Amino acid sequence: MQDDGDNTGRLRLVVVGNGMTSVSLLEGLEAGDALHRFDVTVIGDEPRPAYDRVHITSLFSGKAPDALTLYPASWYAARRVRLLTGQKASEIDRVNRCVRLERGDSLDYDFCVLATGSRPFVPPIPGTDVPGVFLYRTIEDLLQIKEYAVGKRTAAVMGGGLLGLEAAKALYDLGLATHVFEMAPNLMPRQLDADCARTLLQEIEQMGVRVHLLRAASGVQRRDDGLEVQFSNAEPLCAEVLVISAGVRPRDELARSAGLTCGTRGGVAVNDALQTSDPRVYAIGECAAWNDKVYGLVGPCYEMAETLAGNLCSLAHGTQLARSFSGASEAARLKLMGVDVTTLGSPIGAQEDCVLLSRNEHGARRTLMLRERQIVGAMGVGEWPERERVADAIARGTRLSRRQLSRFERDARLWRASQPAHVVDWPAAATVCSCLRVSRGRLGEAMANGCNDVDALARQTGASTVCGSCRPLLASLVSDPDPSSHAPAWRVLLVASALACALLLAWLVAEPIPFASSVQSRWHDIDALWRESWAKQTTGYVLLGLSLAALSLSLRKRWTWLSLGRFSTWRNAHSLLGVSTLVGFLLHTGLHLGANLTLALAAAFLAINFIGAATGIAAALESRMKGGSYAPAKRWRPRLAMLHIWMFWPFPVLVVFHVISVYYY
The missing domain is CATH 3.50.50.60 (FAD/NAD(P)-binding domain)
Structure with a gap:
């Protein structure tokens, strides 16, 4: 010895x-x-x-x-x-x-x-060592994936947990049509209940990533055109890249x-x-x-x-051991594929004799874990203005009143004031950084000691240095704009959408463009656009072509093989094409909206564009705004997007009738 x-x-x-x-x-x-x-x-x-x-x-x-x-x-x-x-x-x-x-x-x-x-856990199935199959753990793993993915079109991720969804987002951003398959009935089965997981799935699939649940992989085979993932309970899935993220x-x-x-x-x-x-x-x-x-x-x-x-x-220093580890919070606030995911308190399934109370508000799902009205855990998908108050209630072991439970069942909130307080006004005990348990009070002390920007606060306290989801809160605390957290190209989307709204609002009060009063007028040569059959047909088909091009955004989200470029680029192109269709509409009609079916077609077209422009503004603001001002945009964007889609359905039928009526009569 x-x-x-x-x-x-x-x-x-x-x-x-x-x-x-x-x-x-x-x-x-x-x-x-x-x-x-x-x-x-x-x-x-x-x-x-x-x-x-x-x-x-x-x-x-x-x-x-x-x-x-x-x-x-x-x-x-x-x-x-x-x-x-x-x-x-x-x-x-x-x-x-x-x-x-x-x-x-x-x-x-x-x-x-x-x-x-x-x-990483690698399932004991054949084929996990063939070319094109990767783990997602180290820098070397990711560099190999990045190099191999060049020129590829499709990818699959084995595992729908935290790391699996992060890997799926990375592959999706590389421009690959991405599939995620999970053997459990829900995404993130260790963190989310069925209702929250279902909401997360809807948000992810809306981006264009395909999710396959209850898929137990039985093997991987190498084919000439890539990989074939075989399942014991479903048809095979073909992909060129497979990332295994099945837990650790x-x-x-x-x-x-x-x-x-x-x-x-x-x-x-x-x-x-x-x-x-x-x-x-x-x-x-x-x-x-x-x-x-x-x-x-x-x-x-x-x-x-x-x-x-x-x-x-x-x-x-020659003294007795003085520190004890007594457990740690597993609270997490994550941004998974652009979606806010919150887990607070005890993980689901960790506590016995608990009941789950789940409600939806404006597309955001919130679930409480209760034991005899004491809140012991919570989870949510989407914006949750009360998140910090809920976290504080869990830490204090708060017993909820029956009135609070009734309010949650009715409105998906526990307190009367649903608008989140600015982080400046949070109590000292409130947790700002869940990863490192950095409180508002500790951040205040750091600011008093001269930390007056986000980076200084991060260096002093560690806040935002782990997952980074609390960085916007730090920016709000020091009134320091944090452009690193903004979605790319949001300005293009905002300007195009605002321009479309301005054009549409102007047309609501504008009169139809008058025809020339004399054949000798120069205006007579211009208004031929709305008098001559050949001109009407030309502008009409150009307008139809622009509308079909704008429709390609929907195809980008739903056709897995159409994987060129980032979704944000396609969305901006969609907004710019929307503005161009309004210009085309002006050239085609001169704001003469007609009657009967023609009037219905014009009204449908203008309504689709107006709702689409409003959706674009909400999406841009959702990327830009933080804190309380962020919540309305987050709440209205999915509603407007769905209304935009539903209003499109009568449009093709009206176009067909319009074309038939022009040529038939």
Whole structure:
């Protein structure tokens, strides 16, 4: 048995795993003025230093891999931390207190920390190793997908959970017709109830991504034209790219081989001090099982790292372990494929004797988990103005009144004032960043200390540095516009839609363009557009062609093989074509709307364009606006879009009758 410490008196600390959690541990040791008291070695099996895995999908939008790096190798060196990348630990020798590497080296330790994270689960079916099949976990995985997808048209994602939907969005943004198949009856089955999952599915399919539920893959075969995914209960699905995102499993094999106790469902068992069954070995992050529970979100992993850093600081200073991990919130506020998804409190199924109360308001679904009127959890899809108040009620263990329950059943809200308070007016205890549990009060303290922009607040408190969904709240707090969160090309959509509305409103009060009073007038040559048959036919067919071109937006959303370009580009083209049809309508009719069926056709055409323009304005504002001003646009956009679609259906029939009447009579 070795003595504690190296020849300099520093405690030898070996950290197995170089991810976001282990970096958070090092930051905690440095903040506690204890990092210099340890001789630290960090082992990472990836070829690069730790990086931001939460935002890994940004690689598809052009972000460089190095831009995701949390700290360069020089950061570790400056703190006398030995960083070993591209190397894998093969054994923990607990008797001799050393970690052996696959390449044969041995690292002595006084304390060892397992932060090995998780690995993707690959279903045990044939064909998952053929070309064109990828995992979605590391930077290398995504770079391979991005390179392979060039020139491809179709893709499929195995798994409808958080990571699967993120992968689907990335493939969709690459211009591939994308399918998602999930063996459960709902999307995100671990986080959402059936009603919320159904609302999420509708929003995703409205974008053009096809979702297939209750599909159990039985194998993958390579064909000449791509891949064929076979199912035990459905017809095969063909795609050129397949991404497997069927969940993760704790990487506990190193601990098991060392004889450490593991949880019943995997993960290295730890106590409140995050010690394993060997008091010299600790475990944190996705590989740890606390109270037989494995956390999969980065927020709880950071809390584990903070707790362990405090205890290691105590060891370094020769005092007793002072920190305890007592569980962590799994609340999440996510933006999945452009859709707000909220989970608060206990996950669905984690609490016994709970009832679900679910209601819909303006296309947004909200569900409460109740135990004898005490709110223990909540989930929602879409805008939820009361979200922060609900989160606070869960944290306080609030027991809802019967009046509140009646109001929720009637209006899908618990309090009278449904308009969200500005983040400036939130109480100090309100949580702004769910991932890291950063409160409004803590942000206020940071602002008082000179943090007066979003980036400064993020650096000081960590808020918005994980999933980023609270970044608009930080921007509102410091009155700092945050253009990074706006949807692309929203200005084009807004200008085109506003121009269309202006033209239509002007025509409501305008008189029909008069015909020339004399054949000798120059105007007589112009009004031939509305008198001469050949001119009427020409402008009529041009107008019909423009209308059909505008209709292609619907085809882009519903025909999976039509995968060229981004949806936002198609939507902007649709709005510009809408404006061009109004110009064509003016040239075709001169605002002479006719009578009977001709008048009905003109009225239908103008109504379709007016509702479409209003939908475009709502969609643009939905991308641009934040906070309370954002809610009306979010509420009205899907209503107007559906009305726009329904008003189109009489149009083809009226066009056919109009053409027949012109040629017949």
